[in-house]
Structures are given as C-alpha cells and as structure tokens.
Amino acid sequence: MARMKFLCDSDRCIECNACVTACKNEHEVPWGINRRRVVTINDGKPGERSISMACMHCTDAPCAAVCPVSCFYTTADAIVLHDKDLCIGCGYCFYACPFGAPQYPRVGNFGGRGKMDKCTYCAGGPQQDNSPAEYIQYGANRIAEGKLPLCAEMCSTKALLAGDGEMIAAIYKERVQRRGYGSGAWGWRTAYRETVPA
C-alpha cells in the first residue's frame, strides 16, 4: 500500500485558492469550515511565498494521540481519518494539531462545538464507501473510486501534489534539479519527520 502525502511546491503556488474552492465544492463543506487553505508568508516582501495547507495525515498523528475518545484511525494508505459518531467536539485535536487542520461547525455555544471536521484526503470516513451517509458526514470518497484528492488534481500550476510520498517527493526533486532551486516541502519535517532536499 502507498503512503499518501501532500506536498506543496511553494515556488509554483500562485495563491489562486482553486484548491480551497474545489475542496469546499466537492465535499459540500459547511459554511465557516475550510478543510484546505492557502497561507501567504512574507506577504509583499522579498521571499513571499504561498503554501496550500490542510491536514497532512501525519505519521504518529498528534490528533489521534490526544483524542479523549480515540475516534481517529489510520487507513492502509496511511490516511488519518476520524469517526464523527464518536467525536465529542472537545477541541483537543485542535490544540495538538501543528497545522490547524481540525475545525468545528460551531463556536462559542458553551463549548458545544459540534463534531470536528477536517481534510479526509478525499477518503470519506468509516461509513460504507460512497454512501449518502458517508457523503453527508465526510464528503466525497474519491480514493474509493481510485482517484486522488481533488485539490491536487485541480491545481493549475501543479504546485500541490498528492499521492504516494516517495513518488511525489521524486517529482519534486526532479523539478528542483531541472530549475535549479527549491524551497523544500512545507510541513514535511513536522508531519513526517523527514525532509525533501530543496
């Protein structure tokens, strides 16, 4: 089985937010929740770059480690998913997540935030694959259809890569060699405890 990862080539990302929009549309993500977002660092200064970020599906995921009800599980493709029927919306995964991936449909209702929502790597949840129940809770299950996440597939500059970690790392390395520069794979050190040469 593959070890699925995301890699954002920040030298290619043009902050068009198509990945954000594609994700929201594909999964009919509720208002106020963005499973994916584009952050621009050093905005307007030399070295400005944009990075598309979502759940990185960490090795040894912090969310799973701190969840008081153990609602997280990892698929055979190393995708980190959670069971919304078990989630109590306590917010612990949000405290622990390095990437700010977990989000809640409500805030401030005496902490009654509702079930946590995050990027599923377009792999749905524990329900029957591509069932209406799964769609309502988690969105589309493209992985079950043999497709990769839509955000990466939609990316116009192919800045966002999704797929087996070794394959996308090889693609990125080749790019860096051809163009002579790179700036590394954002989040990889934090999520996977490994780096891709820049």
Next chain:
Amino acid sequence: MKPVILGAALALALLAGPVAAQQAGGAPEVQAPVPEVGAGRGGVGAGQVPATTEPQRPTGQPAAPQPAVAPRPAAPIIAPAPLGDRGQPDAAELELQAALRGERIAGRISIPDPKAANLIQPEGRDWRAFHNRTLAWIGGIAVLGMLGILALFYLIRGRIRPEEGMSGVTIPRFTLLERANHWMVASCFIILGLSGLNLTFGRHLLLPLIGPEGFTAVSMAGKIAHNYLAFPFTLGLVVMLLLWVRDNIPNRLDLDWLRAGGGFIGRGHPKSGRFNAGQKLVFWITVLGGALVAASGYVLIFPFTVVDIAGQQSAHMIHGVLAVLMVAAMLAHIYIGSLGMVGAFDAMGSGQVDVNWAREHHALWVEQELARTRQAAAPGGARAAGAD
C-alpha cells in the same frame, strides 16, 4: 606556455567573426552559449563603432576552439532563483527553527478566518506531551497518592472519635444557606472532577470496559455537564467566599494548630476558632484554586473570544494541573468530613454538631457561641443575681 597563448589567440580570432557579423547585420542568428552583455542589444545606435576595436573577451577560458555556430549546451543552463529567494532557508529549516524557538509560522490568508493564517504551530507538540504524559503523571500520582495516604491513615489511626464520647446535646454549626451552598459546590465539583478526569484517563480505563459507543455517550454527557455546571460552581464559590471569608483569615492560632499536627498526629487538640488551620486551607484551596480553574475554564468554553490557540493551550495546562491537585485535596476533605471523623459529617448534614465534638475541635468557637447565646437569652437590664 606557448600553446596556451596560441590557443587563446585562435579562440579570439574565431570569436571575432560572429561579433563582427552581429555589428554588421543587427540581431544575431544564433544565440551564444554565454549570456550576451551589451553587444548588439536591439540595435541601439546601429552602426556605431564600439569604443574599442579589440574583440570582447568572454569570461571563462574556452580551451578548445569553438565552432562558428554555437552548439546546444550539453548541460541545461540553470536559471538563477527568483531574486527574493536567494539565500533563504528552505521549508524544513524554517520549520526546525520554529520548532526550536517554539514559534509559529504564520502569514496572511484571504479567507475570512484569521485563525487559519497560522501555517504551522509547533507548540501543539508540547501540548500533546503535556496532556499525554505530564498531566497523566501529575493526575495519577496526585489522585492515587492521596487515596493511598488516606487508606494508610485510616489503617493506622482509624476513625477519629470524640474522646469523651457524644454528649447528646447539639449546637448549630452551619445554617441552611451555608449547607445548601456547600452541597451545590460539592456536587458540581464531583461531576466536574469526574468528567474532567474522564477526558484524560477514561480512554485507558473506561473505554475498554464499555466500548467506543458507550464511552462516547458518557463522555459527551460529561462534556455538556462540565460546560454547564461550571456556572453554578462559580456562583457557589462567590457565595462561599462571602459567607466564610471572615472566619478564614489566618491568625496566630493556626500556627499552634499546625505545630500540634492538628490533632491528627498527636493526641492533643489544639484550640481553634470557627475554622481550624486545616479547614482554612481547604477554604483557600477551594476559593483561590477554584477561581483559577474557573477562569482558565471559561477561556476554553468560549474559544477564540479571549485568547488565541497558544492561550488556549496554556489555559488548558493551568486548568488541568490545578484541577487534579484540587481533586486530590478534596479527597482528603471528603475523607475527614465523613469516614475519617465521627461527628464531623453532621456539621454539613443536619447543621447541628455534638457539643463534645465541637469543644474538642473548635473550643474557642464554642465559647464564643455560648457567650453569644447567654447574652441573647439575658436581656440588657436583667441581672445574674436572683434573690434581691
């Protein structure tokens, strides 16, 4: 030496050809492998004679004679990095630096959710370590340690009974308001404490017993109870402070009480007022600890209204550590108020305590109370002397 000069001269002669052609014909037909500087740029001042007739020497030393038509470079010409990126550390390095400094990597975001502008927050790892290790250890040691100490104390000392037995005569100790408020705070605290401990330990202790669905139902109910009971708990703390603070100001008698071991260790019963040093300690732990736990809890109940993610992590750390310490302290309080001491529970139960118990534990308070009753029973003009 000689062949080198010869080679260089030959190279210069060959290079002069294309340069001369360029000058004459405008744009070059074939791009040179080396970047062009100056010569033949868009025909500025066409036909102008260069300042020197000497052909420009290219940088580098082409050792071999070059053909008239430049070959395609074998190795791709590497473009320079975009200007702003030169010398910039790469993502992995920035992440490592941020992790070492405990700083966040944040930027600007175009979606209307400012908290999403955090790209990477390494503090999450520290919070995880706190929750899964530090808090579990502190909580485990505090709660189990206190239970162990109490069990040991019970085995050695047994139930503490009044030395002269019960007199059968009672004296009022706590009013209905005091007792009702105490039990409101106490019942809230028990539910808050159990639901809180469940978030740290339930996964390891309760989840394997009742299964994931059952455990989620329990934890969900616990979370809702935790959020709502925070309010009566805080109200009770305020009332408690108003009712009891004047009897809980520490004084010199408390030192004597502490020196005598509070009557727990030795046999002597040090004198004390309405509350002894031990009870004062419980009072201040409840009021001050409770205030801090409540404040840090409200910050978490209303996420992002007061503090951001880092503030919430810190608030949770304060909340968790203080709460488990308070649970440990209250275990001792519960023990001595019920099983540990005969006659103590009545104070908060019926509100009436046995006079013998009261004399042993709160001698000064009993004298005070009796004096007050005598004064109240005898009106101002009445005299003690009866006959005349």
